[in-house]
Amino acid sequence: MSTRGADPGVLLTDLYQLTMLQAYFDRSMHETAVFELFVRRLPQNRNFLVAAGLEQALDYLCALRFTERDIEDARRTGLFGDEFLAWLARLKFTGDVEALPEGTVFFADEPVLRVTAPLAEAQLVESRLVNIVHFQTLIASKAARCVLAAPGKTLVDFGMRRAHGADAALHAARASYLAGFTGTSTVSAQPEFGIPIFGTMAHSFIQAHASELEAFAHFVESQRGPIVLLIDTYDTVKAAERVVEIARRLRGKTIDSVRLDSGDLAVLSREVRRIFDAEGLRDIRIFASGGLDEHSVRALVAGGAPIDGFGIGTALDVSDDCPALDCVYKLQAYAGKARRKRSTGKATWPGRKQVFRLYAHDGRFERDVLTVEGDPQRGEPLLEPVMKTGARLAAPTLADARAHAAAQLAKLPDPLRSLERAGAYTVQVADALTALTARVDEEFK
Amino acid sequence: MSTRGADPGVLLTDLYQLTMLQAYFDRSMHETAVFELFVRRLPQNRNFLVAAGLEQALDYLCALRFTERDIEDARRTGLFGDEFLAWLARLKFTGDVEALPEGTVFFADEPVLRVTAPLAEAQLVESRLVNIVHFQTLIASKAARCVLAAPGKTLVDFGMRRAHGADAALHAARASYLAGFTGTSTVSAQPEFGIPIFGTMAHSFIQAHASELEAFAHFVESQRGPIVLLIDTYDTVKAAERVVEIARRLRGKTIDSVRLDSGDLAVLSREVRRIFDAEGLRDIRIFASGGLDEHSVRALVAGGAPIDGFGIGTALDVSDDCPALDCVYKLQAYAGKARRKRSTGKATWPGRKQVFRLYAHDGRFERDVLTVEGDPQRGEPLLEPVMKTGARLAAPTLADARAHAAAQLAKLPDPLRSLERAGAYTVQVADALTALTARVDEEFK
Numbered sequence: 001m002s003t004r005g006a007d008p009g010v011l012l013t014d015l016y017q018l019t020m021l022q023a024y025f026d027r028s029m030h031e032t033a034v035f036e037l038f039v040r041r042l043p044q045n046r047n048f049l050v051a052a053g054l055e056q057a058l059d060y061l062c063a064l065r066f067t068e069r070d071i072e073d074a075r076r077t078g079l080f081g082d083e084f085l086a087w088l089a090r091l092k093f094t095g096d097v098e099a100l101p102e103g104t105v106f107f108a109d110e111p112v113l114r115v116t117a118p119l120a121e122a123q124l125v126e127s128r129l130v131n132i133v134h135f136q137t138l139i140a141s142k143a144a145r146c147v148l149a150a151p152g153k154t155l156v157d158f159g160m161r162r163a164h165g166a167d168a169a170l171h172a173a174r175a176s177y178l179a180g181f182t183g184t185s186t187v188s189a190q191p192e193f194g195i196p197i198f199g200t201m202a203h204s205f206i207q208a209h210a211s212e213l214e215a216f217a218h219f220v221e222s223q224r225g226p227i228v229l230l231i232d233t234y235d236t237v238k239a240a241e242r243v244v245e246i247a248r249r250l251r252g253k254t255i256d257s258v259r260l261d262s263g264d265l266a267v268l269s270r271e272v273r274r275i276f277d278a279e280g281l282r283d284i285r286i287f288a289s290g291g292l293d294e295h296s297v298r299a300l301v302a303g304g305a306p307i308d309g310f311g312i313g314t315a316l317d318v319s320d321d322c323p324a325l326d327c328v329y330k331l332q333a334y335a336g337k338a339r340r341k342r343s344t345g346k347a348t349w350p351g352r353k354q355v356f357r358l359y360a361h362d363g364r365f366e367r368d369v370l371t372v373e374g375d376p377q378r379g380e381p382l383l384e385p386v387m388k389t390g391a392r393l394a395a396p397t398l399a400d401a402r403a404h405a406a407a408q409l410a411k412l413p414d415p416l417r418s419l420e421r422a423g424a425y426t427v428q429v430a431d432a433l434t435a436l437t438a439r440v441d442e443e444f445k
Numbered sequence: 446m447s448t449r450g451a452d453p454g455v456l457l458t459d460l461y462q463l464t465m466l467q468a469y470f471d472r473s474m475h476e477t478a479v480f481e482l483f484v485r486r487l488p489q490n491r492n493f494l495v496a497a498g499l500e501q502a503l504d505y506l507c508a509l510r511f512t513e514r515d516i517e518d519a520r521r522t523g524l525f526g527d528e529f530l531a532w533l534a535r536l537k538f539t540g541d542v543e544a545l546p547e548g549t550v551f552f553a554d555e556p557v558l559r560v561t562a563p564l565a566e567a568q569l570v571e572s573r574l575v576n577i578v579h580f581q582t583l584i585a586s587k588a589a590r591c592v593l594a595a596p597g598k599t600l601v602d603f604g605m606r607r608a609h610g611a612d613a614a615l616h617a618a619r620a621s622y623l624a625g626f627t628g629t630s631t632v633s634a635q636p637e638f639g640i641p642i643f644g645t646m647a648h649s650f651i652q653a654h655a656s657e658l659e660a661f662a663h664f665v666e667s668q669r670g671p672i673v674l675l676i677d678t679y680d681t682v683k684a685a686e687r688v689v690e691i692a693r694r695l696r697g698k699t700i701d702s703v704r705l706d707s708g709d710l711a712v713l714s715r716e717v718r719r720i721f722d723a724e725g726l727r728d729i730r731i732f733a734s735g736g737l738d739e740h741s742v743r744a745l746v747a748g749g750a751p752i753d754g755f756g757i758g759t760a761l762d763v764s765d766d767c768p769a770l771d772c773v774y775k776l777q778a779y780a781g782k783a784r785r786k787r788s789t790g791k792a793t794w795p796g797r798k799q800v801f802r803l804y805a806h807d808g809r810f811e812r813d814v815l816t817v818e819g820d821p822q823r824g825e826p827l828l829e830p831v832m833k834t835g836a837r838l839a840a841p842t843l844a845d846a847r848a849h850a851a852a853q854l855a856k857l858p859d860p861l862r863s864l865e866r867a868g869a870y871t872v873q874v875a876d877a878l879t880a881l882t883a884r885v886d887e888e889f890k
Binding site for chain 1 (some may be wrong): 453456463464469473474525575603608652679775785
């Protein structure tokens with residue numbers, strides 16, 4: 001259970017959840033509801049998405065309680081009756097959840113998570129469940145593109161400072177690691193999630209010393225972990241020569257890498273590599289950062305730049321080319337009857353659903369079939385039970401989820417591995433689901 | 446002091462802050478450092494920015510401590526020595542801070558906040574200070590565009606679910622309110638910040654009932670606050686007629702508004718207005734939502750759509766057209782000497798600075814002058830002391846900051862009020878600053 005990703009409380013929700021609950025309570029509408037969380041459309045610049053955030057979503061459901069203070073805050077709005085508030089104070093989440101395992105590749109309209117619970121419980125959790133799953137899925141999907149762009153390279157999340165707040169910073173580290181990053185610069189991600197952490201030095205360190213050479217020497221002397229020297233503060237090539245000077249006099253310690261953070265990284269990395277190699281310093285690695293994203297990393301890798309690792313910051317942590325997904329949580333059944341929303345441009349498929357994945361002979365994904373639960377279909381069913389009557393079932397570790405994500409990326413058909421828009425992957429809607437939809441539309445007019 | 450916006454702990458930082466601190470400790474580099482936080486370049490689609498997040502930044506500095514658990518977590522990385530960790534355990538923030546008051550309009554290169562403190566303290570806080578101030582400034586700047594696009598309209602933050610995590614959701618509500626929004630749907634923003642909260646109903650509420658009419662009647666009966674009915678679940682025009690039916694039989698209660706969430710809002714709002722007006726229901730207001738941003742809101746307002754208020758969600762809470770600013774925190778002086786970074790494309794102006802704002806005859810902003818502190822210039826100095834030797838000075842309330850933001854927006858020159866890119870506002874670099882820069886470059890080569 002997360003501790004530093006501190007609990008923002010059950011009132012971190014939309015007001016309408018509580019006003020609807022008051023209405024459900026007033027009329028004892030406590031029959032079972034089924035909600036599914038999914039993404040309505042893939043963004044233009046994503047060929048697939050990677051499910052993430054389930055672990056924190058289940059933490060949230062397990063811990064869901066109105067504290068005395070929450071009840072008092074709700075009372076003070078003047079919007080709720082006393083009996084209702086007394087009932088809220090006893091509310092727990094007692095439902096079932098099925099979900100895609102974290103790290104699973106998925107597509108539009110496919111349920112990522114399903115909640116089956118008494119109506120009020122299932123409704124209340126909408127806003128925060130979307131808030132949790134949307135963000136980590138967004139970042140894991142962006143990170144997977146970086147991983148595909150730089151096979152075999154060290155990739156480190158550098159985005160903490162420009163992530164949207166504390167929670168985003170910590171969970172961007174988790175989601176990117178899950179998707180295949182090597183680690184993060186965010187310190188708390190290590191105690192919280194066991195994620196490897198990486199550090200270098202800032203320009204201010206160089207600037208606080210009388211000279212760059214003195215700064216390097218001082219840093220090398222004080223460090224107990226891998227030594228990474230930042231060499232672009234004044235003049236990158238001169239700084240590389242200073243690194244050689246330092247490396248020559250070193251006894252018992254080695255310089256792990258240098259970091260380039262500005263300028264033409266393709267040109268500078270070659271010059272620096274040449275300087276080091278000429279001095280026999282072949283083991284000093286070159287690490288690059290500074291406004292990088294999957295496109296610039298791919299260009300550097302494709303151009304053969306001798307860069308061993310990349311720090312990816314802002315572009316990753318805010319998913320800069322696509323900072324939100326059309327991620328929703330919709331009522332699919334109530335009191336045993338399938339339901340759906342028909343609003344213009346926002347219609348959804350009704351009922352409890354399952355996704356089956358079919359594989360080609362080479363083991364790659366071939367197509368998916370979206371159908372109603374129980375419809376016998378060939379292929380691998382993707383949704384699995386993860387919570388039963390409010391209790392979590394055995395959960396994969398973050399390492400398991402990371403391995404699963406890697407296996408999923410390995411099974412992507414080649415066109416989907418491209419950073420450019422590929423033809424859409426086929427998600428076939430089964431006849432059983434089309435038939436159910438027609439029946440529901442007949443019933444609710 | 447914020448309580449629900451829970452403290453993520455001092456280890457929510459970049460690892461290099463701690464490894465640099467170890468080096469500073471080893472060599473007793475504890476002289477005074479000056480860092481300034483600023484935005485290097487305005488994004489293409491922003492004519493100005495609105496400072497926000499100072500309150501939470503100062504909360505962070507006041508509360509800054511390494512707990513026993515933080516020290517233990519740091520020790521376990523194996524990167525730090527015992528004496529250093531013992532010193533960290535006693536560390537507090539003892540510095541001075543000057544800043545732009547929240548709600549102040551500012552431009553590229555102008556300091557938003559300055560920290561003057563012993564080097565280790567001033568360095569350590571970099572990552573989290575940027576994380577806090579960057580996000581709220583990002584959202585306040587986006588929200589200000591919405592406010593300019595819809596003068597006199599009710600504007601409500603609806604973005605909690607797609608904000609990047611819990612912290613972003615809560616602070617997007619604060620930053621948008623500060624910039625002129627009427628309120629938010631995020632419940633916890635009320636107890637936390639006193640922000641007005643607004644609720645409607647979800648499509649699932651309609652769907653959970655046997656008919657839309659029954660759902661409306663039930664909701665009206667149960668609500669104690671303003672009643673807002675969502676009318677686009679099945680057929681918006683038919684639903685408006687059902688609202689009329691309900692309104693006719695109401696005794697002692699009134700329907701405050703209806704919400705349109707899909708379809709052609711310009712057309713539907715007119716049809717719905719006509720239906721209500723024909724029945725004498727002129728007081729029922731029309732509220733619109735569904736994928737709105739400042740551009741679609743401006744188009745609806747300019748086209749004369751009879752819409753009284755707008756819920757703006759995802760586009761606001763993730764600042765979708767610009768999800769990050771080039772916001773940095775740079776060393777400007779150490780041990781009494783001005784310093785600067787000269788990296789290609791990332792050079793900064795050295796030294797302690799002040800911004801002076803000059804006004805035209807009509808009271809609008811005319812131009813700014815960026816100079817070294819103490820340089821006598823005409824105009825209004827914008828940076829003010831907000832913290833002295835670790836203690837906060839009297840702070841404006843959120844209501845004060847909101848009033849200040851409104852006054853600032855009223856003083857924007859017309860070209861900057863456009864949603865389109867205007868010619869850049871003049872930020873003139875004073876001779877005193879140019880001269881200092883030349884001296885610094887001579888000294889640090």
